[in-house]
Structure formats: C-alpha cells, structure tokens
Amino acid sequence: MSILEYFDLVISDYTLRTITFGTAALGAICGMLGSFAVLRKQSLLGDAISHAALPGIAIAFLITQTKDNNMLLFGALISGVIATYWIRGIVTRTHLKTDAALGIILSVFFGFGMLLLTYIQKQPNANQAGLDKYLFGQAATLVTKDVKMLLYVLGISLFILLLFWKELKVMLFDAEYTQTLGFNVKFLDLLITFCIVLAIVLGLQTVGVVLMSAMLLAPAAAARQWTDKLWVMLFLAAIFGIVAGVFGTAISATGDNLSTGPVIVLLAVGIVIFSFVFSPTRGLLMRHFRFKKNKKSFQQTKILLDLYRKNKSEEGEGIPLQVSNFPVRTMKELQDKGLVHIEDNAWQLTTDGITQAKNINL
Amino acid sequence: MTLPQIEIQLIAALVAITCAIPGVFLVLRKMSLISDAISHSILLGIVLGFFITQDLSSPLLIAMAAIAGVITVILVEAIQNTKLVKEDTAIGLVFPAMFSIGIILISQNANDVHLDVDAVLLGELAFAPFNRWYIGDMDMGPKALWVVGSILVVLVTLLILFFKELKISTFDPGLSAALGISPILMHYGLMTVSSVTIVGAFDAVGAILVVALMIVPAAGAYLLTTNLKKMLLLAIFFGLFSAISGYWAANLLNASISGSMATVLGIVFLLIYLFAPSKGLIANVYRDKRQKNEVMLLTFLLHLHQHSDKEERSVQHLNYHFSWSQKQAKKILKLAVDNGLIYVENPYVNLTEKGEKFNVEAINYILSNQTEKVERMKQDFLLFRG
Structure with missing residues (x-):
C-alpha cells in the first residue's frame, strides 16, 4: 500500500481515520504546549512527567479494577502533578539542581510504577493485561472516545492560551516583571504546567513513556528556528506536530511491522534537523555562508x-x-x-x- | 537463603556500588540526565551489535553499546555547541531518536532478534543467576557477576588513580586547566566510564534502575555532606542498602526486583529530603522562618533607634507603622524582650543599653556595606533566636 492509497483509505476507513485524527490532534497539542516547555527551559520536564505517570495508572487500576481509559489517565494526571511539585520542591528547597531532581523523580516513580505493574500482573484478575501499552504506546488502540478526549483537551488548551495570551507571553520572557505588573504568576504557572502534564498523559497511549518527551519538544525546537515571534512559533510547532503525527501514522500503517510512536518521533526529529540546517536566519547552512x-x-x-x-x-x-x-x-x-x-x-x-x-x- | 538468592543479592550489591561512584560525579557536574540519555540510546548499540554478530551474548554487544553511549554524549554536545537550542533540549532530542531507531530495527527484524524491549528497559534481576559462565565444564557463577565485578575493579582503580584530578576538574575546571589537567579529557573519561558502567549494569537491572542507582544515592548523599570522600561512601551505602532491602521487599510482594529497588531508593531519598540536618526541607523551612523573624526584629530595633520621640515608640503605633499582625508583633516584641534588647514601659517601648549597642554596630555594618557581618552579630547578641 502506498502513502497515496493510504490517504484514500483514511477517508473511507473508520479505524484509520480515528487514528489519524488522534495523532494529528496529539501533535497539535504537543507542539503548542511544548513551545512553552522549551522556552521555559523545561524541555526534560516532559520526560520526567511521562515516566512519573506510570504509578498513577497502576494505582488507578488497583483502585477501580477496570481498564477505563479515562480513569487511568486521571490517575496518571495526579501522579504527574505530584511529580512536578516534588521536582519543584527539590529545586527550590535544596541545593540539588534541576537535572538531579528530574533524574530522581523519573527513575523512582517509574521504578515504583513497575513494581505496581508486576504486582498487578501476578494478581488473580484476568482484567490486567494491556496496561503496558502505556510503556511503548500503541496508536492502534485509539478509539473515538480517546480522539474526542484529545480534541477536548486541544480546545481547552487553545481557549486557555487565547484567554491568557498576553499574561503568558510576559511571564515567559520575564517572570519577575510579570509579578510587578500585578499578575498572579503562581496561577499562570500552575495553569500552563497543568496543561503540559495533561498533554503528556494523553500522549502516553499513543507514543509511550519513553518517547513522549521528544513528541513534546521536537516540534517546538524546530519551530523556534524559523521565527522570533511567539504566536508564529506556536502555530508552526502545532503544524510540525500535526505533520509528524499524520505522516508518522501513514508510514507506520503502510510499512510492515513499524510501530507508530518511534516513526512519529523520528519524523519530528527529522523536521528538527532540517530546521537546524536550513533555517534562513539561524540555520547552520546560512551561518556557514555568512x-x-x-x-x-x-x-x-x-x-x-x-x-x-x-x-x-x-x-x-x-x-x-x-x-x-x-x-x-x-x-x-x-x-x-x-x-x-x-x-x-x-x-x-x-x-x-x-x-x-x-x-x-x- | 538459596544459592540463587545469594547470587542475586551479590549482583545487586555490586551493581549498586558500581553505579554510585560515577553517579556522584554526574550529580556534582549537573549532568545527571546524561545517564538517562545513555541508558536509552545503548539500545541502538546493542541492536547493531546483534546484527553484526548474531549472538546475544557476544562481548561486541557491550562494546557497541558503550560506543552508542559515547556517541550520545558527543551528539548532545554538538547540538549544544550550535547554540540553536538550550542544553537540555539537546538531550531530549538525541536519545528518543536513537531509541526510536533501535525499536524500529528490532520490530523490522522481530523474527530473528530475540531482544525484548521490555527487558532492556526494565531488566529482570531474577533471571541473572541462570545466565552462567562456564570454562570447560566448570561453573564460574553468573555471568553478570563477572561483568559487573570487573567493571567495578576498573572503576575503583581509576577512581583511586585520578581522584585528585577528578575532584579539581569537577569543582573548578578553570583551575584544573591551569594546573595542566585537561577538563575535557576528564569529562570524556567520565562519560566513557559512565557509559561502560550503564551498559554493564543495565543488562542485570534494566535501563531505568541504572538511572535510579546512579542519581538517587548520590543526590541523597549530597544533601548530607559537602565532603567528596564522605559523599562517595554515603552514596555507596545508600545504594547497597536499597539494593538488599529492595530485593527482600520484592520477594515479599512477588514483584519486580528492579522496581522495588528503585522504590526503596525513593523512600530513602524522601526521608533525607525531609530530614537532612541542614539542607533538608524541614531544616530549610525552619531556617527561612527564623530568618524572617530576625529581619523583622532588626527592622524593629532600627526603627526604635531612629525615633526618640515617644509617639513613634508607642505599642499602638508600631502596629500601624509596620502593618504587622497582632500575632507577629507580639512575637517580635517578646523576642526582643527575651534577648534584653528592649524594655516595655507601658505603652512605650525603649531600647536597653544592649539594644543601643546592637543598633550602633548594625548601622555601622550596613552603612559600610558589610551586611554579611550582621549575620555574625546575631550570635553575639541573641540568646534566643527567631
């Protein structure tokens, strides 16, 4: 099946359409919110949070004993938020630096999650299989409900961004100044962090724990090379995210035995490399000529x-x-x-x- | 205890020690996340090594994995040097890319590669004793024990030989360069050693636990001491403790050994984070609060010093002037009285002789821009502190 045939199929085939919509929406969310993470020098926060979501998923399953996706994601969201706050606590309250804080939270939470998952697997309950799809992600498991969820989150984050656009913009570039202007920086920070955690948690099902961080920061890093304007960067990052999502899904569906997550990530990284080299203002090629x-x-x-x-x-x-x-x-x-x-x-x-x-x- | 149980604990203990040593330097150099990156990208090295040798137990796999680790570091630094993105973004771009290529290569050749990504990421210590090394017919024990053991020997030798160099280049790269110890050489040396350590260890315990064993003990030790040797010893101790108790916890729960080791590490770190004597969360919050009270006290005393007219010194007025709450004002007033800096003649507050002396000295320091000396005065004047 060639890529062109695939796009014909997308229009007619229900499953393919769902998955493509899903990865596209995810790409757009990640691109937009990832821009904030990248500009706030929190690129690797995504890596830590995605790993830290695992115990939340496991605990949600232990409590509810069902594999209801939204319940599990809610658990992931909570443990992601806890992890974020602990990271912040370590950085502000001790002399350990961000890198150590991220490393600690990432490995400890993930280890704890693994402990719980293996514990669940040995329970006499036939319902537990399939939790490990969150480890490596399986776009094929996306159903209409998940896509709707993704679209809701996309809408909500767009709404928040538009509503607080000016405030978020000032905060990005000068948090202290924002505070002197009388804006509640803590609230804004909470808002944007919450959105980022939400995006990560939603992405787990599609691209998995390990590759989620790249999904978040690759489109943003690429977009950053083409512009110095925030809204252009967000727009471009969303486009790059969509392109990586849609074409990644297409390639993995047409090739044989290609998992979607890695293909999407490689495409996104490819866009980054292209931007690094060919960007007209900052690119390596132009820099060389100059x-x-x-x-x-x-x-x-x-x-x-x-x-x-x-x-x-x-x-x-x-x-x-x-x-x-x-x-x-x-x-x-x-x-x-x-x-x-x-x-x-x-x-x-x-x-x-x-x-x-x-x-x-x- | 059965023999495999003893062997598992022995392997876990050796891995913990081996990881703790480079971990200390990574944490001190603020490069902890490089270990995360390396532990993921070695997957690509292992897969490529397998394609060349078609043998999962070949030593070439370890060599290829170590090379992949070093390449990760080089790539990350190359991207950082372009200044196109911030440093941590570079890490976040490189390892997912290498990991993705690894996964795709595995899934493309799923029929001939018996490599399980789960196992690479999570490891399974419980199986380590069954992978044994034979010379002729003689059973030499688990292979992992030998691999990790020899890495540990090399590591300790290098540490003893280059301890001084490592120390200087970690804390003051400028001085180290001036003394003729190349910080770049030290940096790449450390990166190679970390890479080899991660490769050797992850085979037994999986990629994520390697990160936990490297970073968490070192970070915990760093909160307890500022002496490099003590930090190394403490980190090794925490690693060992978590490895052994983690094993038994896993036994109890019948769950993943590496997961349980990481969890114990997390608990150990949480305890240190909360209760470390001078750098822990509680000590920190307490110190903040005390500092705040002492600043309030100082402001209060200076105010009394500046205003000789009675009106400014009435208790009512103080409330208004500083906009302190009733509770705060009472606390500061009590603090000052307890320390014998003021006496209250209702409704007026007066400085005692000691209070005057304190003020004169403090103003002197403040005017001559030596505010740090005010901190020392607190020890001379204050019996009770905030």
Whole structure:
C-alpha cells in the first residue's frame, strides 16, 4: 500500500481515520504546549512527567479494577502533578539542581510504577493485561472516545492560551516583571504546567513513556528556528506536530511491522534537523555562508587598507607590492570590483579603491 | 537463603556500588540526565551489535553499546555547541531518536532478534543467576557477576588513580586547566566510564534502575555532606542498602526486583529530603522562618533607634507603622524582650543599653556595606533566636 492509497483509505476507513485524527490532534497539542516547555527551559520536564505517570495508572487500576481509559489517565494526571511539585520542591528547597531532581523523580516513580505493574500482573484478575501499552504506546488502540478526549483537551488548551495570551507571553520572557505588573504568576504557572502534564498523559497511549518527551519538544525546537515571534512559533510547532503525527501514522500503517510512536518521533526529529540546517536566519547552512562572506569581506578590506597605507607613505617599505605577494583569489575579486589594478608588476589602488580605503580608514 | 538468592543479592550489591561512584560525579557536574540519555540510546548499540554478530551474548554487544553511549554524549554536545537550542533540549532530542531507531530495527527484524524491549528497559534481576559462565565444564557463577565485578575493579582503580584530578576538574575546571589537567579529557573519561558502567549494569537491572542507582544515592548523599570522600561512601551505602532491602521487599510482594529497588531508593531519598540536618526541607523551612523573624526584629530595633520621640515608640503605633499582625508583633516584641534588647514601659517601648549597642554596630555594618557581618552579630547578641 502506498502513502497515496493510504490517504484514500483514511477517508473511507473508520479505524484509520480515528487514528489519524488522534495523532494529528496529539501533535497539535504537543507542539503548542511544548513551545512553552522549551522556552521555559523545561524541555526534560516532559520526560520526567511521562515516566512519573506510570504509578498513577497502576494505582488507578488497583483502585477501580477496570481498564477505563479515562480513569487511568486521571490517575496518571495526579501522579504527574505530584511529580512536578516534588521536582519543584527539590529545586527550590535544596541545593540539588534541576537535572538531579528530574533524574530522581523519573527513575523512582517509574521504578515504583513497575513494581505496581508486576504486582498487578501476578494478581488473580484476568482484567490486567494491556496496561503496558502505556510503556511503548500503541496508536492502534485509539478509539473515538480517546480522539474526542484529545480534541477536548486541544480546545481547552487553545481557549486557555487565547484567554491568557498576553499574561503568558510576559511571564515567559520575564517572570519577575510579570509579578510587578500585578499578575498572579503562581496561577499562570500552575495553569500552563497543568496543561503540559495533561498533554503528556494523553500522549502516553499513543507514543509511550519513553518517547513522549521528544513528541513534546521536537516540534517546538524546530519551530523556534524559523521565527522570533511567539504566536508564529506556536502555530508552526502545532503544524510540525500535526505533520509528524499524520505522516508518522501513514508510514507506520503502510510499512510492515513499524510501530507508530518511534516513526512519529523520528519524523519530528527529522523536521528538527532540517530546521537546524536550513533555517534562513539561524540555520547552520546560512551561518556557514555568512561566516564565509564576512571572512571574504574582511580580507578584502584588510588588503585595501594595506595598499592605501603603503601609498600614503610612498616609501613602499615593508612587504613589496609585487603581485606574487598577494592572495590570488582575493585580489581577483578586488580587481573585478574595479578597486585595484596592476602597474609595473605591482598592485595599485584605482581611484575608486582610494576613495573606498579612505572611507574605511577614517 | 538459596544459592540463587545469594547470587542475586551479590549482583545487586555490586551493581549498586558500581553505579554510585560515577553517579556522584554526574550529580556534582549537573549532568545527571546524561545517564538517562545513555541508558536509552545503548539500545541502538546493542541492536547493531546483534546484527553484526548474531549472538546475544557476544562481548561486541557491550562494546557497541558503550560506543552508542559515547556517541550520545558527543551528539548532545554538538547540538549544544550550535547554540540553536538550550542544553537540555539537546538531550531530549538525541536519545528518543536513537531509541526510536533501535525499536524500529528490532520490530523490522522481530523474527530473528530475540531482544525484548521490555527487558532492556526494565531488566529482570531474577533471571541473572541462570545466565552462567562456564570454562570447560566448570561453573564460574553468573555471568553478570563477572561483568559487573570487573567493571567495578576498573572503576575503583581509576577512581583511586585520578581522584585528585577528578575532584579539581569537577569543582573548578578553570583551575584544573591551569594546573595542566585537561577538563575535557576528564569529562570524556567520565562519560566513557559512565557509559561502560550503564551498559554493564543495565543488562542485570534494566535501563531505568541504572538511572535510579546512579542519581538517587548520590543526590541523597549530597544533601548530607559537602565532603567528596564522605559523599562517595554515603552514596555507596545508600545504594547497597536499597539494593538488599529492595530485593527482600520484592520477594515479599512477588514483584519486580528492579522496581522495588528503585522504590526503596525513593523512600530513602524522601526521608533525607525531609530530614537532612541542614539542607533538608524541614531544616530549610525552619531556617527561612527564623530568618524572617530576625529581619523583622532588626527592622524593629532600627526603627526604635531612629525615633526618640515617644509617639513613634508607642505599642499602638508600631502596629500601624509596620502593618504587622497582632500575632507577629507580639512575637517580635517578646523576642526582643527575651534577648534584653528592649524594655516595655507601658505603652512605650525603649531600647536597653544592649539594644543601643546592637543598633550602633548594625548601622555601622550596613552603612559600610558589610551586611554579611550582621549575620555574625546575631550570635553575639541573641540568646534566643527567631
């Protein structure tokens, strides 16, 4: 089945349509909210929270004894929020840094979650199988109910973003200033953190614990390369997220034995690499060209000045002006510009050259 | 205890020690999350190694995994150096990508690879004693014991040989460079060692527990001491303790050993986080509160010093002037009286001689921009503190 045939199928096939809608919505949510995580230097918070959601899922199952998706996600949400607050507590209340705090919470919560999962598996209850889909994610398990949930969350986060747009924007760039303006920074912080945790928890079912962090930050990191405007960045990140989601699902559905999560993540990372290289302002390629150009113009200026100073002293001391003593390519470029010419087998400035050198020399 | 039980505990103990040592340096260098990244990306190395050798027990797998770990570090640093994204974003991009490639390669060749991603991520210590090493017909014990044991020997040797260098380059890279100890060499040395440690350990306990065993004991130890040697010893102790008690807890619950070890580690850390004598949460909150009271006391005393007219010194007025609550005002007033800095002549408050002396000294320090010395004055003047 080719990709084109696949998109024909999306229109007609109910399951494929559900999954595609689901991954697209997830991509959009992650892109938007991930932008906030990336700009607030909390990229890896997503990694910690996604791991920390596991014990919540297990405990929710132990309490309710059902595999109702929303109940499990609610459990995940609670343990994600607890983890976030503990991380914050460690960072603000002790001298341990963010990296250690994230590492501790991530591994301990995940370990605890594993303990509970293995405990559940050994219980005499036939209902427990399938909890480990949250580990690696299975987009194929998305049903209409999940997609609706994703769309609700997308709507809610869009609404919150629009409502508090100005406040969130100021807070991103200068939290202290925001406080002096009289905005409740704590509330805003809670709001956006809650949204991020929600997005992560919803993504677990699709891409899994390990890859969730990349889902959150890759579209945002890519979008950041193309713009300095917040709303453009959010918009682009959402688009990148959707593209990765939709095409990732398409590729994994058409290829054989390709799990959706890894494919989506690889696509997103591919977009990041492309942005790193080809972004017109910050990209590595443009940076390289700019560097080359600067180097060239610096060389030309230096030679112009050298010639000019020699001319003025008229003695011609120091290195002789013979053609062989100058870099061929740079001199050719200068000659093409009509700034220098050869006289008596030595380089001399033309009138234009003298005027320009005089300007630089000032 | 049966023989496999003893062997499992022995392996767990060795893994805990092996992880704690590099972990201490990672935490001190604020690079804890590199261990998380490495532990995930080695999956790719193992898969590629398997494709080359077609043998899951080949040592080449370990070598490839270690290389994948070092490549992760190099990639992360390369991305950081472009300055296009913040540092932690680089980590978050590299390891999911490598992990994804690993998973896709496994699923593409699912029929010939008997690699279970679950097992890689979670490990199963309970099976470690059954994977034994034979020389000829002689049973040499579990393979994991030998692998982790030899890594530990190398690690301890390196630690003793380069202890001074590691210490200097960790705390002051500038000084270390000036002394001719290359911080870059030390950095990559540590990264290689961590990578090898993670590879050796994760085979036995899984990727996530490796992270727990590296970071959590070291972080806990860091809250208790500022001496590097003590920190190393404490971290090793916490690791050992959690490994052994985690094993027995798992036995009791009939659940995953690595999960239970991580949980015990978490509990140990939680206790330290709450109760550490000077850096724990409770000590911290208590200190904050005391500091706040002492600042209030100082403000109050300075106010009394500045205003000689009775009106400003009446108890009623103080309430109004500082907008303190009744309770706060009472507390500060009591604190000042207890310390003999003021005496109350209803309804006026007066400074005692000691109070005056305190003020003169404090103002002196404040005016000459030596506010840190006010902190020391508290010890000289205050019998009771906030």
